[in-house]
Amino acid sequence: MTLIILLGVSFFAAIVLAFVGDRRFAPEINILGSAATFIASVVLAVHVYYEGPMIAGRNFFFVDAFNVYLTVLTAFVSMTTAIFSRRYMRREREHGRVSHWGMRFYHAMFQLFIFAMLLALLTNNIGVLWIAMELATLSTVLLVSLYRTPRAIEAAWKYFILCGVGIAQALFGTVLLYFAAEKVLGEGGEALLWTNLIQVSGQLEPTVLRLAFVFLMVGYGTKVGLVPLHNWLPDAHSEGPTPISAVLSGLLLNIALYALVRCKVLVDLSTGTNMAGNMMMGFGLLSILVASFSLLRRKDIKRLFAYSSIEHMGIATFAFGLGGPIATFGALLHMLVHSLTKSSIFFTVGHASQMHGTQEMSKIKGLIKGNPLVGWGLVFGVMAIVGMPPFGVFTSEFLILTAAMKEAPLLAPLLLLGLGVAFAALFRRVQPMISGAVPSNQMPVKASHIPIILHMVLVLIIGIYMPNFLSEWFHTAVGLLK
Amino acid sequence: MNVFSPLFVMCLQFIAVLFAAPAFAGWVRMVKCWFQGRKSAGLFQPYRDIFKLLHKDVVLAENASWIFRFTPFLVFGTTVLAGVIIPILSIDLPLSATADAIALVALFTIARFFTALAGLDIGTAFGGMGSSREKTVASMSEPAMLMAIFTVSLVSQSTSISHMVNVIAHGEFVLRPSLAFALLAFILIALAETGRIPVDNPATHLELTMIHEAMILEYSGRHLALIEWAGMMKLFLFTTLGIALFFPWGIAAAGDITFLPVAILLLLIKLFFAGIGLVLIETGLAKMRLFRIQEFLGSAFLFATLGLLSYFMLE
């Protein structure tokens, strides 16, 4: 029942907003829909926390600790982004950057995107997982090109083509997985259900699963933004409206990683080797290094943080690949805090670029003096994202580093190198923006204080004192991912 | 009688190739005229042309070397030799054990090589241009042709043409994609090798469009007769090679002389349709630009390779 509300609200809201998206009360409907989804997700989470994994809808839905945690996270961040989007998009509308058709489309697609993400998380059927991921991509493609500038259209085209190609590879991997599963489970929808696959994973043919994982890695890895398949990410995350950048960076990458990890668990149990983990570690490390070095030369503020997303996803992928309780705990925590921090950063960055009418970092100055919320929000956001204590990101990165030094000591220096370079690059870039006098062309902006403050406070709390239920929750999830 | 039957077949084929080839060329020209709404000159016009040329004087350039004089005879000889290797009427040929598909291609290559040399021999601009264009076409069509023949030989596990034909004609009937691809490739290659539209126009003497004609522009009299006759025989042989490799049903088996008249009749029917098919292709397509020929032959090579691959992949 909760599941129906959870998915139904966003789907229904999408349809409603398609018609009324350009009215004055549209953002409020958006917020209400997202809030209802969030409450439903919390109810679901509480249920799963106390009663264990849940199967519903005739085996169609499967909710365990791993995906319910991501569900709550997704619903929460979409709610705060909806709150942010209210002020942000109103101003964009006032400045004529979006037409009224654009607003309707934007609101409808926003809810549809949330629907697709939740479907991907909650389904038990690996084929439907693919379909939902593709739907999520498709619903955001045209949003990236919402402003209709040449750069936006180019970014959206790259996004469409590269992610489309990637996800087609993932479909082939899914077909191969079905091929292996069919031998053991028989034909029909039963063979694609995760719950069944986990039970018979020992009997699945290892050679086929190895081949399948390669395709799945390439496919879902493209969506996670792993190097060398990441070319679409900086463009897509920087050219769309800021709320979209926030949810793409904060949420969609997580879900793609979730899909990848589910497949990795299957492959590990079937082949008994560490091939999947090694591949993930390799790609993850490569992403960290390439992304952190790329941070040094960026000139556009959103692209800067998009590369930072690539780096952090690389850290999470590396950690999942490493395996073991500490690294997996760290990876799960990292997904959480990165989502919160990155979306908060994008909120502040969005306002900053609105204040100056540009996304170029050389033209953005004096943020603290101009708008203290935006300025200090950015400062704390960057401090958090580079892994300074007492923020939560420090905890997760520390855990991952510890695990790396224990299990893969030769790779730990590379990890440290990446983290260090990112630290330096981000501070170097952000420092001129926040300090100094206010430039003459800076426009005042009404910043959305609730989302920014809420996210940063949460990250701070998790860093200082992790609530018991959260750590228990993670422990259960870690147990599932063995 | 059994020892003599291969020799008998060989003599029969020898006569058939020599004297039926101009008739086939005449048939093709007739059908083309009908398609284009003209009155044709009759089925036996090519005979009259050759006869006329044999009576005329040879006009040789002063600086023509022995190559120039030797080439027509060589070309004629190799083409006739090719004629007795290809199973036209029967599989039973004395040379079939030694002369296989690769030897066949080599024979055509020798002829073509010497023609190209003869074109260069006199030192005219047209000759050189024709030779270089011909060699361009040859460099791409020969690998494709070998690939196509190898595909067929994979099916029959041998490169001897007689053996190949035997397996396909008298083996069980199976629909093979590899042979379909090879057939497609072979048609394209045959068009290129025999110099028909869309590769080369056999009736043109315009500088822009000549390939084969340019090489033999300086020949006259009996030399030209031999070369023209060899050209007609080459067309005939490529058609019968295609028929033998891909539609061989009705060919006489080894030692079966009594089947020969039926084989001859069936061959005539197949040639009838082949001529019409050739004219349909020639009339329907336009001659390609010279630089598109590499794509055309590249496609032929592609089809042949696909045939080879589909043998392994699908069969």
Add this chain to the structure above:
Amino acid sequence: MNIAAQINSILAALVLLTAFGLLVQRRIYGLLHLFAWQGLFLSISTGVVGYVARQHHLYISSILTLALKVIVLPYILHTLIVRLKIHKEVETVVNIPTTMLMGIALVIFSYHLTAPIRELSTLVTRSTIAVALATVMLGLLMMITRRHAVTQIIGFLAMENGLFFAATSATYGMPLVVELGVGLDILIAAFIFGIFFFHIRETFDSLDVEQMARLKEEE
């Protein structure tokens, strides 16, 4: 059922042929027709497999493919081409004979890659999985070597064709719910790229994707 396996092999060969044809064809209408033929061969093949293996859901799949890939998608593309007034020949990044050679290399590569599946499969269609993967790879090659937005999309759709063929030949088709979902996704994608073309045209005045190379890495 030897004859059915042979028919299936011939259809697979024809699908491969159309995939190569898409790779080398210059004219846009030619591309469209080849794509429609590929869809037709695919749906006939699915029908044949459904008959041989007595899997009735494959009949539904076959009709779905026929409707979507032979009728609806070519129609959408045709309307777009007419509205966008695309006349020109399509340029390629690499010349055509080289593209063909790369295509052959990809076919050999995909044959190697699918060797383990061929050994394990017990289906009558197991030999065609190499062709399916080859079609996917050739679609990918087509997307890389073309500069026109419409042809990149046709390459993308050809890749989806290959995936559908892979599903049919490795596993007698995915479960119906998945097939429906995939079909729906493709349809939505078709609408999206239709809208896209107009946006691109408006902003860049041409559909040459080389124009869209401004977001280079100096940013």
